[in-house]
Amino acid sequence: MSSVAADMAVKSARAHDITDPKRPASQHNWLFILAAGWLIVVLFFVVFGRWLPFIQDPTAKDAQAIAQSPSWDHWFGTATFGQDVFARVVEGGRISLFVGATVTFIGIFLGGLLGLLAGYLRGWVDSLVRLLISVTLAIPALLLVIFIVTIQGQSLKNVILAVSLLAIPALARIVRASTLQVADRDYVKAAQVLGVKKGSILVREVLPNVMPTLVSFAFLTFGIILVAESSLSFLGLSVEAPTITWGSIIAEGRIKFSDTPHMVFLPGAVLFLTVLSLNFVGDQMLKRFDIKESGL
Amino acid sequence: MSDDRSNMLEIDDLRVEFSTAAGSLSAVDGVSLQLAEKESIAIVGESGSGKSVLARTLIGLLAGNGTRTGSIRIGGKDIDALTKKERKHFFGVQAAMVFQDPMTSLNPVKRIGAQLTESMKYHLDLPSNIANDRAIALLRQVHIPSPERRLRQYPHELSGGMRQRVVIAMALACEPRLLIADEPTTALDVTVQKTILDVIDELRAERNMSLILITHDLGVAEGRADRIGVMYAGRLMELASAKDLFSGMRHPYTQALLRSIPNPDRPSHTRLHPIPGRPPDLLNPPTGCAFAARCRHARPECVDNKPPLIEGSAGHFFACHFPVGTPEGEAALAENMRAGVTGAGLSLDEAAEEFV
Amino acid sequence: MAGSGTAHLRDDPRVLVRVEHMVVEFPIHGGTVQAVSDVSFDLIEGETLGIVGESGCGKSTTARAVIQMPRPTSGSVLFRGTDLTQLSAEDLRSVRPDLQMIFQDPISSLNPRRTVHDIIAEGLRVWGDRGEWSIDKIDELMEAVGIDPRYGERKPHQFSGGQCQRISIARAFVLDPKVIICDEPVSALDVSVQAQILNLLEDMKARYGVSLMFISHDLSVVKNISDRVMVMYLGKVCEVAGSDDLFARPTHHYTRALMAAIPGSRAIVDEQVLEAELPSAIDPPAGCRFNTRCPAATDECRSVEPQLRPVGDGHFVACHHPHLPVAAAS
Numbered sequence: 007m008s009s010v011a012a013d014m015a016v017k018s019a020r021a022h023d024i025t026d027p028k029r030p031a032s033q034h035n036w037l038f039i040l041a042a043g044w045l046i047v048v049l050f051f052v053v054f055g056r057w058l059p060f061i062q063d064p065t066a067k068d069a070q071a072i073a074q075s076p077s078w079d080h081w082f083g084t085a086t087f088g089q090d091v092f093a094r095v096v097e098g099g100r101i102s103l104f105v106g107a108t109v110t111f112i113g114i115f116l117g118g119l120l121g122l123l124a125g126y127l128r129g130w131v132d133s134l135v136r137l138l139i140s141v142t143l144a145i146p147a148l149l150l151v152i153f154i155v156t157i158q159g160q161s162l163k164n165v166i167l168a169v170s171l172l173a174i175p176a177l178a179r180i181v182r183a184s185t186l187q188v189a190d191r192d193y194v195k196a197a198q199v200l201g202v203k204k205g206s207i208l209v210r211e212v213l214p215n216v217m218p219t220l221v222s223f224a225f226l227t228f229g230i231i232l233v234a235e236s237s238l239s240f241l242g243l244s245v246e247a248p249t250i251t252w253g254s255i256i257a258e259g260r261i262k263f264s265d266t267p268h269m270v271f272l273p274g275a276v277l278f279l280t281v282l283s284l285n286f287v288g289d290q291m292l293k294r295f296d297i298k299e300s301g302l
Numbered sequence: 303m304s305d306d307r308s309n310m311l312e313i314d315d316l317r318v319e320f321s322t323a324a325g326s327l328s329a330v331d332g333v334s335l336q337l338a339e340k341e342s343i344a345i346v347g348e349s350g351s352g353k354s355v356l357a358r359t360l361i362g363l364l365a366g367n368g369t370r371t372g373s374i375r376i377g378g379k380d381i382d383a384l385t386k387k388e389r390k391h392f393f394g395v396q397a398a399m400v401f402q403d404p405m406t407s408l409n410p411v412k413r414i415g416a417q418l419t420e421s422m423k424y425h426l427d428l429p430s431n432i433a434n435d436r437a438i439a440l441l442r443q444v445h446i447p448s449p450e451r452r453l454r455q456y457p458h459e460l461s462g463g464m465r466q467r468v469v470i471a472m473a474l475a476c477e478p479r480l481l482i483a484d485e486p487t488t489a490l491d492v493t494v495q496k497t498i499l500d501v502i503d504e505l506r507a508e509r510n511m512s513l514i515l516i517t518h519d520l521g522v523a524e525g526r527a528d529r530i531g532v533m534y535a536g537r538l539m540e541l542a543s544a545k546d547l548f549s550g551m552r553h554p555y556t557q558a559l560l561r562s563i564p565n566p567d568r569p570s571h572t573r574l575h576p577i578p579g580r581p582p583d584l585l586n587p588p589t590g591c592a593f594a595a596r597c598r599h600a601r602p603e604c605v606d607n608k609p610p611l612i613e614g615s616a617g618h619f620f621a622c623h624f625p626v627g628t629p630e631g632e633a634a635l636a637e638n639m640r641a642g643v644t645g646a647g648l649s650l651d652e653a654a655e656e657f658v
Numbered sequence: 659m660a661g662s663g664t665a666h667l668r669d670d671p672r673v674l675v676r677v678e679h680m681v682v683e684f685p686i687h688g689g690t691v692q693a694v695s696d697v698s699f700d701l702i703e704g705e706t707l708g709i710v711g712e713s714g715c716g717k718s719t720t721a722r723a724v725i726q727m728p729r730p731t732s733g734s735v736l737f738r739g740t741d742l743t744q745l746s747a748e749d750l751r752s753v754r755p756d757l758q759m760i761f762q763d764p765i766s767s768l769n770p771r772r773t774v775h776d777i778i779a780e781g782l783r784v785w786g787d788r789g790e791w792s793i794d795k796i797d798e799l800m801e802a803v804g805i806d807p808r809y810g811e812r813k814p815h816q817f818s819g820g821q822c823q824r825i826s827i828a829r830a831f832v833l834d835p836k837v838i839i840c841d842e843p844v845s846a847l848d849v850s851v852q853a854q855i856l857n858l859l860e861d862m863k864a865r866y867g868v869s870l871m872f873i874s875h876d877l878s879v880v881k882n883i884s885d886r887v888m889v890m891y892l893g894k895v896c897e898v899a900g901s902d903d904l905f906a907r908p909t910h911h912y913t914r915a916l917m918a919a920i921p922g923s924r925a926i927v928d929e930q931v932l933e934a935e936l937p938s939a940i941d942p943p944a945g946c947r948f949n950t951r952c953p954a955a956t957d958e959c960r961s962v963e964p965q966l967r968p969v970g971d972g973h974f975v976a977c978h979h980p981h982l983p984v985a986a987a988s
Binding site for chain 2: 712713818820848849850851852853854856857860875877878879881882883884885901902905915916917918919920921922931935936
């Protein structure tokens with residue numbers, strides 16, 4: 007029912023050409039800032055961690071400080087051989103986030119391309135893409151990944167390949183749905199009537215209107231990939247030691263849980279907050295990009 | 303307006319405001335109205351005039367971010383003074399509503415029969431077989447062919463016109479004394495529109511029901527209502543019997559609205575007279591008359607003072623300082639024409655290129 | 659009614675578009691449905707042809723099929739002697755600039771992420787300067803449709819519905835087209851704005867010389883803007899006549915019923931359609947398609963399809979028993 011008021015506000019505002027349309031002051035605004043802030047902090051540590059003086063060597067073993075609880079010297083405590091857990095989380099984040107980013111990028115590029123073509127060209131292209139999506143999504147995801155990693159070996163490349171196989175169809179499906187919707191809009195028909203070529207319509211009219219959905223879902227996908235990679239690490243199926251990821255730190259802490267609960271909870275919290283922030287930012291972007299596109 | 307005991311509906315200084323991110327939006331701005339038993343009134347206005355908000359407010363459907371002041375009495379009962387128990391059997395029973403889109407009132411996964419009998423069983427405590435018989439009778443009353451068969455159908459199996467008839471039947475199920483129809487035929491074809499309006503007319507006569515018909519179409523209002531109220535920017539601009547309104551309209555907005563509609567009785571390519579400018583910003587409404595900026599009669603006074611709704615002649619109310627067809631009004635228009643510009647700064651030169 | 663025939667087609671050198679026996683079918687679950695069946699009409703230079711009828715009558719599909727969106731299933735569409743239905747996709751693209759369109763929903767017909775200037779200039783970007791307009795004259799075109807050129811860098815959502823429709827009109831005129839299809843261009847607008855847009859269309863037409871095909875369900879609007887009006891029912895043509903002539907002497911029972919249903923009309927016509935459901939287009943009635951709702955239907959109407967025939971100067975009707983004034987019938 008409140009849509010009536012919203013409609014009236016929009017109409018009234020539109021009728022008066024508000025030059026900079028004020029965004030509805032969302033009560034989630036400060037949450038958005040917190041989430042975005044957290045992501046920036048995480049990114050900063052992960053990218054520049056190796057050059058930051060206060061971050062210790064993640065592999066340096068210290069017999070004086072084995073499995074210590076968090077302290078001023080070791081913010082996240084120490085591991086079973088005395089390594090600084092905070093440094094390990096920063097180092098592990100490099101791999102975790104690298105996998106997440108690469109897979110998301112591949113997913114957006116390939117999944118987006120497939121979805122865009124299927125939704126815009128329809129016909130046999132669409133049937134083929136839909137078939138591919140259905141088949142891939144029907145295979146139990148974890149089994150597929152385990153299969154690939156066991157057959158091909160536990161390298162970074164194979165982990166990325168395996169997780170990408172999950173991301174591509176998921177993103178392709180979302181982009182296809184969004185493209186179908188956009189391609190049906192009158193402005194796409196108007197471009198056709200003007201005699202604009204198909205490729206040009208796709209790039210100039212369709213893509214810019216699919217992009218916001220794609221970018222928002224990329225954030226959500228990033229989060230899912232982080233969790234997926236951590237699950238693999240936890241099962242010991244991701245990148246092999248000595249390379250560290252967030253999942254592997256948690257797995258290591260779990261072995262002697264009573265001695266090192268901080269090795270499970272603190273990296274777990276970092277992972278949790280990062281995924282939560284990604285979801286949140288993705289959600290908010292979807293809302294912000296949403297322009298009212300119909301007057302009917 | 304008279305304080306008659308037999309008034310079906312009494313609205314006194316009704317105001318509805320919505321709080322939005324951009325500020326407080328005044329959707330209904332001091333509407334007072336009485337509706338006698340068996341009487342029908344049409345509320346005419348363009349989008350944003352507040353006519354739909356008014357209708358929804360009357361039936362107790364105010365959006366969460368809206369606040370209402372002023373009193374509403376339906377059948378002599380103040381709706382704010384209803385007990386919880388009375389309220390349960392009030393809206394939908396005493397007063398019922400028909401919306402523009404029939405699918406907003408119909409549940410797509412329930413059979414027509416179940417939806418029709420549900421409210422009768424709930425509000426009137428009727429046993430199934432009697433409710434069923436009444437449902438069939440109702441469908442027959444709204445001229446739905448083979449009603450027994452329709453009861454077993456789902457909404458999507460019916461055409462738009464048939465669906466709207468079902469919705470009307472549903473609204474009538476508990477024999478309301480007041481029916482509020484919010485653009486009931488806007489989504490329908492003209493021939494269907496005519497039959498639906500005929501059905502409403504017929505039922506109103508049969509059941510001594512009062513009717514509020516919300517519409518954007520002056521043509522629909524004429525001939526379907528005893529009285530017509532014209533709304534603009536949340537206020538009633540003119541209120542008169544249908545006959546008086548069309549024979550002697552007083553408010554320049556009513557006149558402008560009528561002049562802007564293509565008349566099928568005039569030859570083709572007859573130049574139309576659009577209303578210049580655009581409706582006021584409801585987030586920041588003007589101090590004076592809301593229509594002043596677009597009005598050909600506007601004098602400086604109109605920009606400064608909001609004209610009250612006064613009874614100019616028996617039963618004919620209008621809110622205007624310089625009404626059409628009165629000496630003051632004609633003088634104001636003549637003066638504006640001479641100056642080529644109204645007291646509110648609107649150019650009267652029709653040929654002038656103007657950006658909208 | 660609802661008949662076929664080509665008696666109403668004109669033999670005039672100024673004929674710009676000539677549609678003959680056009681059929682448009684859509685695939686539906688388990689078969690096809692004919693949205694337009696055997697419709698013929700023509701359009702003369704500078705003429706406005708109004709197409710009127712209720713939802714599902716195929717008026718919009720008819721007009722869109724002229725510009726091959728969608729392509730007709732059969733029949734021909736001659737534009738200046740070229741049969742558009744026979745053209746390859748690339749050849750068709752090359753005649754697109756001459757055939758433009760204005761849509762119903764003013765806001766959804768403009769790309770929300772492009773500026774108004776870009777939207778209007780898009781045609782010129784594809785085809786280069788053509789005729790009247792060039793990139794540096796876009797401001798002038800914006801002025802002609804009543805949009806302040808200073809707002810060129812704004813996005814569509816910053817304009818009202820009426821303003822968006824003006825932008826659509828500018829976009830349609832930028833390539834100096836010969837024909838513009840107006841598909842319910844004022845149906846989504848308030849009456850006061852509707853009058854602005856109708857006046858603007860008349861002005862633009864007079865100024866830049868273009869033929870319009872104007873589709874609407876609103877008879878008053880169609881009468882106001884059209885030179886000729888074609889009434890359609892269930893994919894067929896009922897009646898074609900000059901605008902004033904049709905409203906003065908409606909002869910088809912469906913046309914008469916439509917006119918009687920105009921709210922608030924003082925027209926003398928008082929004819930009702932029978933209270934039957936609109937028949938399904940998947941399985942249309944035999945003979946005259948209107949026979950199930952026509953008050954004058956006979957056995958002939960239920961078996962033989964009426965052909966369009968003249969009942970006056972430029973006035974054609976497809977009905978076995980048209981309503982003719984006594985003087986005209988004698």
